[in-house]
């Protein structure tokens with residue numbers, strides 16, 4: 001990295017640097033430091049153009065799902081739901097609400113880390129435009145991560161408020177479920193971003209991901225019923241599913257879901273690892289793709 | 293002689309088995325207007341992307357404003373304005389917003405950007421379109437907006453990749469006029485084109501590029517003097533007869549070039565050659581005497597037309 005430092009050039013060059021060289025080095029400092037934030041600014045400006053849709057789904061979906069599952073489905077399921085055989089059960093609404101929260105976070109992540117990435121690389125190559133300015137490829141990825149994190153946090157926070165309203169959060173630590181859900185969103189979203197970044201063309205791959213990855217993930221991640229109720233050979237789907245880890249983690253915070261501490265730690269580690277791997281891969285792919 | 297703002301030495305870019313740029317060397321002085329003229333696939337865009345410090349070179353030396361793009365990409369790019377071959381304006385944002393957002397990438401204060409955005413919208417004759425959607429703009433307007441965007445950071449060097457390709461003649465002239473003004477203000481321009489009239493209009497000096505190599509270098513006048521005659525006589529005998537007639541034109545002019553639709557006779561005096569041809573009993577369907585252009589230089593150097 002030392003070759004990147006502005007001072008290097010000054011000492012390497014014979015004599016004093018030319019004025020235009022000095023000017024370039026000076027002008028490059030701010031973008032080097034804050035480039036990711038400038039990209040995030042751009043994303044927020046774009047998000048503003050679909051603010052209404054964002055608000056409608058952000059407020060509408062918790063009401064619909066919590067009401068539908070809480071007042072509707074839950075009234076059919078009288079017996080408390082136990083996470084594991086033998087464990088103490090909780091009302092169905094309390095059981096399902098953290099899962100819905102995590103699922104909402106992953107839905108937002110799926111939206112933001114799929115088509116908008118393809119758009120930026122290919123359909124309306126704004127990433128190429130950014131890269132022609134002092135912004136570096138890695139900073140483009142970072143800026144997107146910053147902006148989407150903010151959106152997922154906000155969506156999850158709204159969802160959480162509705163959970164409180166519906167009386168679905170017995171634990172005082174429940175607000176931590178917002179962070180768990182956001183982490184789940186980023187874990188899945190970053191991996192998705194890395195995959196979409198490798199696509200030269202979208203001939204339906206993104207739609208396939210939605211249909212054959214996101215939808216089954218929702219069904220087999222202990223969302224609507226405990227993972228332990230699945231046949232044993234389907235349970236590994238849950239173990240590799242960021243939604244399952246985020247859901248279980250949210251449950252721990254929302255109602256003190258009884259699981260061993262090591263498992264809680266595993267959830268955090270798996271989610272952080274997925275988010276980190278996806279992020280790093282996305283940065284590398286961006287550098288390679290934009291620097292061709 | 294001030295130090296060059298761009299120095300390229302034996303610059304190469306290899307894409308798998310394609311040598312897109314195959315050992316190009318040139319220098320650009322501050323304030324100069326420098327052109328890369330060549331047909332599609334010559335390696336112009338690839339060269340521009342390396343000079344723009346976005347594409348990594350395979351080998352050779354490259355220095356922009358005294359800095360190596362491999363180590364100083366962001367610093368170099370802070371001093372460049374880039375008009376890429378394919379517009380990449382942000383269609384999710386409005387016209388003025390495109391400028392505001394882009395200025396931020398350079399870390400400029402919002403106030404400065406807002407002021408410059410208004411000046412540049414005026415410069416690009418887009419004041420009325422300030423709130424319009426990008427998709428609602430015509431091709432020429434999009435190009436002008438892209439140029440305005442490229443100027444938001446008050447660049448030392450403006451890189452223009454085929455600035456007028458695909459525009460109608462009127463839109464091209466408006467654009468040329470804007471570029472002239474920048475040139476007069478002392479902005480260094482580097483542009484690629486496959487239009488010889490554009491190269492003649494805008495470039496102080498240019499290189500003719502083909503297959504990733506430099507075929508010739510000089511001012512438009514020098515190139516014409518070195519590689520073509522003063523005048524060109526164009527005669528047409530009909531597509532099926534041109535080749536046959538050409539055989540009978542041996543010895544006419546300095547040199548003859550047979551194209552599918554016409555014959556070009558290179559000579560210092562086109563009218564005199566036409567008289568000789570008619571005296572020989574040959575009567576072209578149409579004839580035209582014109583000055584030599586860069587098109588003729590290109591034809592001479594490569595045996596092909598610029599636009600095929």
Ligand SMILES: Nc1ncnc2c1ncn2[C@@H]1O[C@H](COP(=O)(O)OP(=O)(O)O)[C@@H](O)[C@H]1O
Pocket residue numbers: 292307310311312313330331332333334335336337338339
């Ligand atoms: N990203 C790329 N991958 C592979 N080949 C490329 C790439 N970009 C350009 N080329 C090839 O390099 C050559 C030069 O292309 P280019 O620089 O775009 O030419 P020009 O701009 O003069 O039309 C062409 O043969 C083109 O197909």
Ligand SMILES: [Mg+2]
Pocket residue numbers: 333336337338377453454
């Ligand atoms: Mg090109």
